[in-house]
Amino acid sequence: MELNTIKDAFDRVTKKQKLSSSKSQEVIEQLSQEIEEALLKLQSIPDTTFQANHKLILTELKTKLNEIAPLGQLEGTQKELNVALSKYPKLLEKSFNPDISKAYRNVDFDAHTVNQIIANHFYREGLFDLGDCFINEAKETEATAMRTPFLEMYQILDAMRARNLEPALNWAATNRDKLEQNGSDLELRLHRLQFVEMLQMRGRDEALNYARTFLAPFASNHMTEVQKLMACLLWAGRLDSSPYSELLSPSHWDKLAEELTRQFCNILGQSCESPLSVTIAAGVQGLPTLLKLMNVMTGKKQEWQSMKQLPVPVDLDREFQFHSIFVCPVSREQASEENPPMLLSCGHVLCKQSITKLSKNNSTRPFKCPYCPSEVEVAQCRQLYF
Template structure:
């Protein structure tokens, strides 16, 4: 999988002419064609001028107008016509060669990329690769992870469905708590409001000095500029902008708002406003989602996606391990631990799932989970039983003077926020 990801990355980069990804071969073809059209227009103007001059010469030769027969002038115009035709032939050949070359290169790169994406990483039955099947007791956790994923990313497709019906669906089908479902539904409503340019309620939820408020404020300005409401834009800037709003944001304002404001004042049209507006919507959606997840203590990323991606990447290691196992007739007996290391991308490895008990110096497991004391120090279940003598006495935290009983402790679950 790592090899496949690198191949796909290099294949994707090959669509571009340079490493900076500024221009693709197809965009170069488009630019060359546009330049060729400009040259044709110029040459057309030259040819029209030559035709007009030729007609004047013909009239002069018949004596209908003042005779200005001049052999040198006629030769000069004939030379000019020859030069125009020569330029036309040169521009045509150059454009044809460039387009042919660029289309050929693009075709080669697209075919390579298609072959890489269709390449199978494993031939045969995948069930023979990973023999440790998922236990039935974890099936509910899988359904719950699917529910969280749908609640996080799939509710945008259910805008016409009533809120209580969505909550009931997530609870009955995936076992998602109604309170948690309500949190995700509210976040989806916020995101949809931003995507539909309805930012009035959303912007009022944030402090005027916050980065989120500023980005939504900038989005509002872009929306007004796109609608070409010059007076409304100026009125919005006047009413919604206070002196404190500019604190610590002068450089950003000069970079982002000043160009828009200047063009509005001059009555000029803002180029690629649709593209800039879509980029600003993405920025606002990302900031609002992260802040909402943080405030409500829910995961920003999908656990289901992270788990599936980790499984796909680790597949090649399981294949290699199975081949070694069959050849050497060896087995791995340790539970809850792989016999090899899997290098995962940073996006799915921002935290480490292993917790070592600081008292007994051993790794926590499903049978020996971590527990939090009233002082928030964390130890393993075995250490907790040992200190409390199986819950019969109170005890002092090993790391601070706070006393604790087993009834005041809580089981710890590590999640990625």
């Protein structure tokens, strides 16, 4: 794999650089030691014999420095480093083709939809001025629909950074039913954080009144959590030295902000991550494979433009895999409802159409598995569900 080759070349350069640096330090220490010894000898010479002996000491020092031969010692490691450094840029130029237009295909797309995606990305990232400017220049007034919801979300998050949970609590109360449907305990966690803050800042009485008003409704389903918070009342003013000091961790604020963002986007019917960011990140990972494919298909531009399916798989990280898929190892086609994955009796998996071709459309005729010596009957194959 090209990336492994590049990494190996980089590691060689790094190793040579460390060796060169280590050798340089070693030579400098040798020179320093000899000079310091000569200085000590000069300082120990009596004034009466200084004129006669200092030339002898300096002559000895010059001889020792010539024996060390610093330039000669450094020349070898520096030469190896220069060779590795000269090869590395050439490998990068060979591996990374800057002309990404080779991987471009003439695909029809709706500019209006693309503009909406870009505008939503700006609003999702909290860049409201930039989003407004883009919409005005692109004349996409419909794209402003997501501005208000995301503005509300960022106002809530800004308030949380200022240790103000009231906007978040109001939003959670308004969307209580939807949060429960999603299986989220966000509202309880917000009240827990508010209770701890109140216990720390205002004392036991106000914290107890807050618990009676806002935590009591959660007692039936979250009794253990509520009991733990009630035990915190015994440690009012010294919660940091209590068994419940973990509740004071700043990480709770960060985790709640992440959960609120996730649930806010979920209720809006939007993904937590920006679709534009995910698409670009996935494209960056897949681009080397597409460029390599185009280099192989040089001179077949028309075939590339008309190709409905890539002849090679594009491997992406797990963060870009949003649902389970299966690609038949024989036909290289992705499984579908019409062509589902089938488990053979030997344990290998093929798509239904591949099994039909291998068995010559005869359900009683055994066929050989393409990946092992086993004989398989169509009737023994079972459909897999992902």
